[in-house]
Amino acid sequence: MRLPLLAIIVLILIGVFVDCYIWRQIVDSSRRRWRGVAYAWSSLLMLIFIIVAVSLPRRSGSDGTLLCVMWMLYAYFSVYIPKYLYCIISFIGLIPRLWHGRRWTVFNPIATIVAVVVFVVMWWAAVVNRISYQIKEVTIEFADLPKEFDGYKIVQFSDFHVGTYGNDTAFVSEVVDVMNGLGADAIVFTGDIVNRRTDELLPFVEPLSRLHAPDGVYSILGNHDYGDYSTWKSPEEKADNLKLLRTLQKNMGWRLLDNSTAYLYSGGDSIALIGVENWGEPPFKTYGDLEKAYPEQSDSVFKILLTHNPMHWVNMIADNDSVNIDLALSGHTHAMQMQIGRWSPSKWRYPTWGGLYSDKGDNHKIYVNIGLGTVAIPARIGATPEITLITLKALND
Numbered sequence: 001m002r003l004p005l006l007a008i009i010v011l012i013l014i015g016v017f018v019d020c021y022i023w024r025q026i027v028d029s030s031r032r033r034w035r036g037v038a039y040a041w042s043s044l045l046m047l048i049f050i051i052v053a054v055s056l057p058r059r060s061g062s063d064g065t066l067l068c069v070m071w072m073l074y075a076y077f078s079v080y081i082p083k084y085l086y087c088i089i090s091f092i093g094l095i096p097r098l099w100h101g102r103r104w105t106v107f108n109p110i111a112t113i114v115a116v117v118v119f120v121v122m123w124w125a126a127v128v129n130r131i132s133y134q135i136k137e138v139t140i141e142f143a144d145l146p147k148e149f150d151g152y153k154i155v156q157f158s159d160f161h162v163g164t165y166g167n168d169t170a171f172v173s174e175v176v177d178v179m180n181g182l183g184a185d186a187i188v189f190t191g192d193i194v195n196r197r198t199d200e201l202l203p204f205v206e207p208l209s210r211l212h213a214p215d216g217v218y219s220i221l222g223n224h225d226y227g228d229y230s231t232w233k234s235p236e237e238k239a240d241n242l243k244l245l246r247t248l249q250k251n252m253g254w255r256l257l258d259n260s261t262a263y264l265y266s267g268g269d270s271i272a273l274i275g276v277e278n279w280g281e282p283p284f285k286t287y288g289d290l291e292k293a294y295p296e297q298s299d300s301v302f303k304i305l306l307t308h309n310p311m312h313w314v315n316m317i318a319d320n321d322s323v324n325i326d327l328a329l330s331g332h333t334h335a336m337q338m339q340i341g342r343w344s345p346s347k348w349r350y351p352t353w354g355g356l357y358s359d360k361g362d363n364h365k366i367y368v369n370i371g372l373g374t375v376a377i378p379a380r381i382g383a384t385p386e387i388t389l390i391t392l393k394a395l396n397d
Contacts, residue, residue, distance in 0.1 A: 008054050008073075012047070015080045018087050019043040025090075025108075050076045063163050063200055070164070070378050077377075078122040082115035089114060126379035131171045133178070133372065133385040138356060140365060141395040142326055146302055148267035150394040154304075155184040155213070157387050158331025159192040159222065159371030163200030164378060173207040175372060175387065182389050186215040186264060189254070190331040191222025191278065191308035195375060196230040198245040209252045215264050217254045220275040221245075222308040222332060223284040224375070257306060259293040271302040274325070279312035288312065297323045308332050310352045313366045318359035328366040329390075335370040339382035354383075 023043065027036040053072035056065055093107030157179065165171060179187060194200040201208075211217050225245060232238040249256045257275020264271050272294065279288035288307065290297065297303075303325045307313065310330035317323050333353045336346040346353035354370045372385040 005054060008050075011077075011080070012050055014084070015050075016043075016047065018080065018083045019046075021087055021090075022083065046076065046079065063166070063195075063197065066196065067164070067166055067378075070376070074122075074126060074377050074379060078119060078126075081122070082118045085118055086111040086115040121381060122379065125381040129380045129382075129384055130374055130378060131385075133175060133387055135178070135182070135387050135389060137389045137391070138367060139391045139393050140327065140356065140367070141393045142302070143395045144300075144302055144326065145392055145394045146266075146269035146271060147394065148269035149264075149271060149302070149392055152264075152266060152392045153182070153184045153186075154329075154390045154392070155179050155182050155187045155387065156190060156329050156367065156369050156390060157187075157372055158190040158308075158369040159334060159373050159375075160189075161192055161195050161224065161371075161373030161375050162204045163195040163197070164374050165204075167203045169204055169207050172204050173210075176207050176211050179387060180210070180212060182387075184213050184389065185266075186273075187211060187213045187217045188273075188306055188329060189217070189219040190306055190329055190369060191220050192224045192331065192371070192373070192375075193219070193222075193249075194245070195224055197227060198241050198248065201245065201248055205248055205252055208254075212253070216262075217252075218262060218273060218275065218306065219249055219254045219256050220306045220308060221256070221258070221277050221287070223278045223280055226278070226285070226287065228285060257293070259289045261294050271304060273304050273306070275306040276312070278308050279316075280309060281311055284309065290316070297325065299324065302326055304329065306330075310350060310366060310368045313364070314351055317364050318366075319361060319364075321363075323364070325364060328364070330366060330368045331371050333368060333370060334375070334380075335383040337374060337377060337380045337383050339370070339384075344383065 023036060023039050026039050030036065049072065053069055053076065056069050089107055089111035093104040096103055160172070162172060227238045227241045232241070246256055255262060257273070259276050261275070262273045264273055274294045276288035276290050276293050278284065278286070280286045294303065305325045305328040307328055307330055309332045313328045313330065317325055317328060333346045333350050335344040335354045338345055339354070344353055352366055352368050354368050356365065356367050358365045367388065367390060369388050370383055370386045372387070374380060
């Protein structure tokens, strides 16, 4: 929950202004006084509601408190974002007043329609799309892929943030069954299994333990997995939290690659599967160490890198001739949980925010999975939760 308190206060003040404007419209257009009174009381209750929400502890509170805050904030903004849009469109109708003309009355019904549509979309995103999923099948060709790995299949999933589901394991169980049925040779998870604390994972250990593939299930850590978004009584308590996460993943049958490398074998060939801890940019901490995970990065071994933040690939691997990493798999962006077609506001922050990318020389590729879970807001407006089925193909001469 990284939404700054100051930003919330500013939005609340804007909300008060918006309510005054809408109240005045209701009073001026209706002969029934009770409508204005009802709107004023509803606005006051919403103001109290949001003050309570921002007053609840987000870092030191329980998981239940965090979920409550998330849903309260979302409920508030699902009402006020439509109101903001209503006012913006309605203000357009006031433009003729600048030259003492009559307002354009057509803009008020347009504003009302837009506000209603946005409200419905926001709750569809929270109630329906948040617990939907899409399976993206991607074939990636390589000139140097070992012959025995032609047609090799990898399932990638990322950013589950299971704490957002509380104790409800239904969606997680369904996703596990779907991934098990895709016939992959290996399964990889590219970080952020929890929101803040390892104990969020406890209700989901059993269903996630059912995940299996012939060559194993591999994982890495994301920025949310270290406990950096929670308040701890001592450094030892925080260290124990991370130790428990590693233990649970091991008990689930997952192999956690902490700056280390595993090898996948097919016939007489092999490829390196490299996993680094989270490579961060401010405000995210950097724990990842590619040199430690695989010192000889320029050798001829075919390599797949699991790295949570795609900016690691952008800044350190793309167009770098001294690094021979054929494919990187990342998550982290969530497409900012908002996507319309191939557009997402995430593109303003991440040049590789979702899907398959290559560098200029087409020597290094990255696939960015937009994740299964949610963080900060319990909704996905577009940006449907993703499971990726990647097929490796040898490029024919």
